Amino acid sequence: MNFKDRVSIDLEDGVADVRLIRADKMNALDPAMFEGIIEAGAELAKMKGLRCVVLSGEGKSFCAGLDMASFAAMNKDGVPGARNLTARTHGIANRPQHCAWLWRALPVPVIAAVHGVAFGGGFQIALGADLRYATADTRFSVMEIKWGLVPDLAGTQLMRHLAREDVVRELTYTGRIFDGTEAEKHGLVTRLVADPRAAALETAREIAGKSPDAVRAAKRLLNDAVAVDAATGLMAESVEQERLIGSPNQVEAIMSNLQKRAANYRD
Secondary structure (H helix, E strand, C coil), rough: CHHHEEEEEECCCCEEEEEEEEHHCCCCCCCCHHHHHHHHHHHHCCCCCCEEEEEEEECCCCCCCHHHHHHHHCCCCCCCCCEEEEEECEECCCCHHHHHHHHCCCCCCCEECCCEEEEEEEEEEHCCCCCEEHHHHHHHHCCCCCCHHCCCCCCHHHHCCCCCCCCHHHHHHHHCCHHHHHHHHHHCCCECCCHHHHHHHHHHHHHHHHCCCHHHHHHHHHHHHHCCCHHHHHHHHHHHHHHHHHCCHHHHHHHHHCCCCCCCCCC
């Protein structure tokens, strides 16, 4: 299905305002939502002038996780990811995993603005973002254990770099619901704010005002930093910096600061 049936994108001044728009179902993940997120991600990956993304949910919640109706169809053909989950359809990920991992794979920063609930797959999709802003009363859960399942939208790979191992295990084994205050304490939320979407858009506009070359290089380095050894990471820093020094956007960063004016970066 067209991604606009489940996901909307508005681009302004380099910031993509991406919204899950199945508000009547708390943006729950049905087959169309999985497809919509994947198609939206593909659109963002090729979007010219993109410098930052804000991901949020319309209505009362960010995302309530897997749609209940989808449970009954999990072993039927035609449900994305229901069969042959070991097939790698998107690089290192299968289709469901890609819904969370694609935000990490996008070349620009992604900020998830979370409110209401982020359960199961919805929580894992938020974890795929670079940053997470939430209200103190947002409710989170690694809920898969409730249904006799494990987190499989890249959650085990994403959580382990944010929270302590024992915390990740406790949340995964129990499936208990915890609020934004606890999530921030564990490192699963970046910042608690009264209006996550407004705060995320403000940060996104700030990022969009920086050199897009440097921001993209920083994301590449930080993505790799959790997966490579020190020697590889140090070399990657040097390679990225060598490319940036003296480039048009790096010169523009220097000149705009010296001349105390807004920078005019080229994408």
